Amino acid sequence: MASDKQSVPRGPWGEVLGRAVLLCGAYCGLKALSSLFVFPPQENAAVWLPSGLTLAVFLRASRRRWPVYLATVFLTEYFLVLFYGDAWELALSWSLGNCLRTVVGAGLMRRWLNAPVTFSRPREVIALILAGGLLSPLPSATLGVGAVTLFTLPLSPAELWEGWLNWYLSDGLGALLVAPLLLTWSGERSLPRRPWERAELVGALVLLGLVAHVTFGMLSPWGILLSLPYACLPFILWSALRLGPRGAATATGVLGSIAVWHTALGRGPFGVLPATVSERVLSVQVFLSVASMSSLFLAAMARDRWRVERSQRVLAEAGAVFAASMEPRDTLPRVARLLVPELVSGFAVWLVDEQGRWVPAVCVGLTPEQEARLREDVRQLSEPSRRCVRPEGAAVLARIQHQGRVLGGMALVRLGFTHLPRLRAAAFAEDLAHHCALALENARLLADYQAAIHVRDEFITVAAHELRTPLTSLKLQMRSFGRLLQQPATAAPEAVRPRFHSMSRQVERLGRLVEGLLDVGRINTGRLYLERELLDLGELVHDVVEQLSGELERAGCEVSLVLQPCVRGLWDRTRLEQALNHLLGNAAKFGAGHPIELRVEQREDRAYLTVRDQGIGLAPEALERIFGRFERAVSSREYGGLGLGLFLTQRIVEAHEGHIRVTSQPGQGATFVLELPASPRSSSYVPGLAPSPWPTAPADSHPT
Known part of the structure; x- marks a missing residue:
């Protein structure tokens, strides 16, 4: 961090004066740079770079600072003209023209846009063309050429028109080339930063510079070679579409510098035109103006479209966020x-x-x-x-x-x-x-x-x-x-x-x-709640079947048991009996007159209880729905019930950290498998387990 002695003066006036000094230095530097773009025997430059500088500064600055900056521009131009040996009348007229040009351009653009200018909208480019390129050079060109006619040497109408047009286009082209370059690089980005963006910009500018140097540096182009300036357009369009207004302004700045420099030396398609010097100047100015405005307008339209797509994307993401939570x-x-x-x-x-x-x-x-x-x-x-x-x-x-x-x-x-x-x-x-x-x-x-x-x-x-x-x-x-x-003493009718x-x-x-x-x-x-205790699943199944024996006999369902010994776990007896009651009740209700098979076995640390009937079966679309609350797979007019049995069974099994699944086909019965966490097996024989009075099948190690 810099010390207090090295920092700029504190307070608003210190900041304004500091920026005024920077404006003066930049103005002098750009005026000296503009002298490189002079077409002898003419004395004025083809591109007046300070016009773009002053336009950018006044567009970015607040209106209450304009008087200080206007005084800076006026005094800088006045003393520079005197320094180059011109009369004070010319210095006064040219300084006044430069100030009027800046006030007209910046004032009209601020009035039309009334927002920070980043050239990310087409209306900003249109405002620059109208205010900065067409209207603002009128007072500076008129006062400049008029002062030359009045205070130095009289000009003929043709020379007056030629000088005025060259002055007008020089000021306008400087505004079109320099102002977008300064405003896009000093303002906020209109696009999020992408990986390798700087490398892409440098690569595009290097390629553009090489192509422009070859195109405009030829000593004596002829024939089809005169149309080579169009070879630079793909690089400008690429910069505009990929890199936005900043890329478009930078690319046109590079192209303009190379094109005007070579043309001023008499090289390239515009430098060897069989025309007067003024016509050569006019041709290169028109070419650069069209290239600059086309690239900026294309970049602004691309950014405007991207902004619309971004708004739609954000709106869609906001809708998804609203839908994700209530x-x-x-x-x-x-x-x-x-x-x-x-x-x-x-x-x-x-x-x-x-x-x-x-x-x-x-x-x-x-x-x-x-x-x-x-x-x-x-x-x-x-x-x-x-x-x-x-x-x-x-x-x-x-x-x-x-x-x-x-x-x-x-x-x-x-x-x-x-x-x-x-x-x-x-x-x-x-x-x-x-x-x-x-x-x-x-x-x-x-x-x-x-x-x-x-x-x-x-x-x-x-x-x-x-x-x-x-x-x-x-x-x-x-x-x-x-x-x-x-x-026995009660005598009741049969x-x-x-x-x-x-x-x-x-x-x-x-x-x-x-x-x-x-x-x-x-x-x-x-x-x-569950009241867990160490239970033998086969014994529990045996007891439940015993309790429901009367109901099963009335339904005409013969029950076969395949019970693997010593299948134990920490379970709630009452809840498991309730779940098995629901499953056997459904098997007897929907498979009346058909046998029912119950199988108990253990694999590793999981116990499996299988209940298989040969009833009416279930449709595939009903296999998941039947576990819902008050859900039924068949009409309640044919089969009674509230549709709570399987719902309660699933919740009881899940409360035991288990799972229940069903497989079925219409007319082929249904098979329900309860999977429960079991305790490690310590013995293959359970003492005291009474033999089942029901028909049994050989024990199998795999559930079906």
């Missing part, structure tokens, strides 16, 4: 990172809360004072969007609304800009506000849906509990009545016992339905 507090900061500083300098969103207050949701690149002013402006919006200019910069304000209901507002700000944003910016803001409104509405609908689900689950739980109390009493009464029927058993089965079925509803409520609220 929580606006999470998505809005991510959207802000897409916009700032890619498209805008500041971004803010306000949301209307339940009390009607406008609460900031995200604010990036803005001070609290700026955010407060913009929030008040957004609250007063009466249309979907509005373009405005505020002290902090140019802004687009947009309402966030859905079906006429205002949900909030947003502001997109470009700090430092003092002109109204384009209509395209307002359309972008409205599209972004529409995406935000949809995201907010989706979040509200999701919250309402979740609240409705919660209310439903609570209702199911409360209703199941309310049904459980009278059902428990009814079960007790049925058991007491059953014991009375079994006593028709009573079958009806009693039917009523008992229906009460048991109603009890299972109530327990299923309770389990659904527990699962939805996350209260399905």
